Amino acid sequence: MRDAADLADALPYLMGFYPDDSIVLVGLHGPRGRFGARVRLGIPADPEQWPDVADQLASCLISAADDRGDRPAGMLVFLCQEPAKGERGQDVTQRLRPLAQRLRTACGALDVPVLEALCLSNNRYWSYCCPGYRCCPADGKPMVMPGTSVMAAAAAYAGMQVRGSLKEMEARLTPRTGPRAAEQVKALDSAVGRFLPRMLHANGAHAVRQETLDRAAAMIHRFRQDTPTGSNRARDACDDALLTDAEAAELILGLQDRLTRDRAAEWMEGPSAAAALRVWRALARRCAGAYLEHSVAPLTLAGWVAWSTDDQPSARVALSRALGIDSDYVFAQLLHRGINEGLDPEPLRRCLRSEREEREAQAAVRATSGSRDAAAATRTAPAPGPERTPRSHHAPTSRPTEPRGNSGPPGTRPAARRTRRGGDRIRR
Secondary structure (H helix, E strand, O other): OOOHHHHHHHHHHHHOOEOOOEEEEEEEEOOOOEEEEEEEEEOOOOHHHHHHHHHHHHHHHHHHHHHOOOOOOEEEEEEEOOOOOOOOHHHHHHHOHHHHHHHHHHHHHOOOOEEEEEEEEOOEEEEOOOOOOOOOOOOOEEOOOOOOOHHHHHHHHHOOOOOOEHHHHHHOOOOOOOHHHHHHHHHHHHHHHHHHHHHHOOOHHHHHHHHHHHHHHHHHHHHHHOOOOOOHHHHHHHHHHOOOHHHHHHHHHHOOOHHHHHHHOOOOOOHHHHHHHHHHHHHHHOOOHHHHHHHHHHHHHHHHHHHHOOOHHHHHHHHHHHHHHOOOOHHHHHHHHHHHOOOOOHHHHHHHHHHHHHHHHHHHHHHHHHHHHHHHHHHHOOOOOOOOOOOOOOOOOOOOOOOOOOOOOOOOOOOOEEEOOOOOEEEO
């Protein structure tokens, strides 16, 4: 990087997206200023919060680097915000100047100097560190056209991808509004009425869990068969068309079960991962109205699949949104911390693979045991003999019959009888 223009152009490539309305700190390491740790946070709307936010961001980044034994030698500060209605980029720069100054002093108090602090607004940039009006005019300098700089060429060669702006990435995870949202809420209300009685039943939870996983598998297969093209908005619209309101409602409610969610996390790699990511995003967009909190599960799954497939920017955005809705969601907390600490997702993938293989092995053992029991039952069953007709009061029999009361052998004559007075018979 030769000057402030190169730094401003490099920011989207460092983050993987353009950070709208954000504070970004980037650590510089070693004698040549290698880019290292970075942290981003939305700019608080209340200026009274700026001092505390500045101190916490500086402490967070520098202490995390110290824990890794790689303390930054310097710091870069970026403030990114678009002008409000009636504002200019220059007005934004002046309004955010106290925040930039507090970030500089917070880093300096921890013995890490800020080498450059830039404000990026309305496709222009301003430096808070350069006092020269010739190199840094009051109306700022224009940023280079996207994709035309040396940094863009180097990033393309290295396989780095810019996924648009932060607002565009968050829009892919934001619930729908308007009449379509109302229809989805009706479907969710109807699904709740069906799910709750079944979940309260003795064996209902297990049945619902299996049905949800089967439905998710079918949906991922459907998404794999239909891969859209075009812009992110066009692709998301195609994905929404593949999912009915009723199907989305049943999947959303089923994923609220922790065991179901953990099983769904196994679609994390291979040809199913991209389709699973699209499904989880589509479900997050369906959590409209009062069901916003239900989006935490699909958002966390989307963040996990993105991290597992080496898409850290998308993973950070999804997990940050999940924690913004429910800061106590443990699975999202663990994943977000793992990304921030630079961990490898492979140990978690290996654990999920092991659980799946163990479950499949147990199912195979049960199936084999059932076959053996059936075979043993077949071997111990009596050999089939001639068919016998049950005796009934109406069916004739080949056995000779004798009059009732005869106790002698067949063929003997019955004992003589005589009649008493009154008509009763007596045996002689």
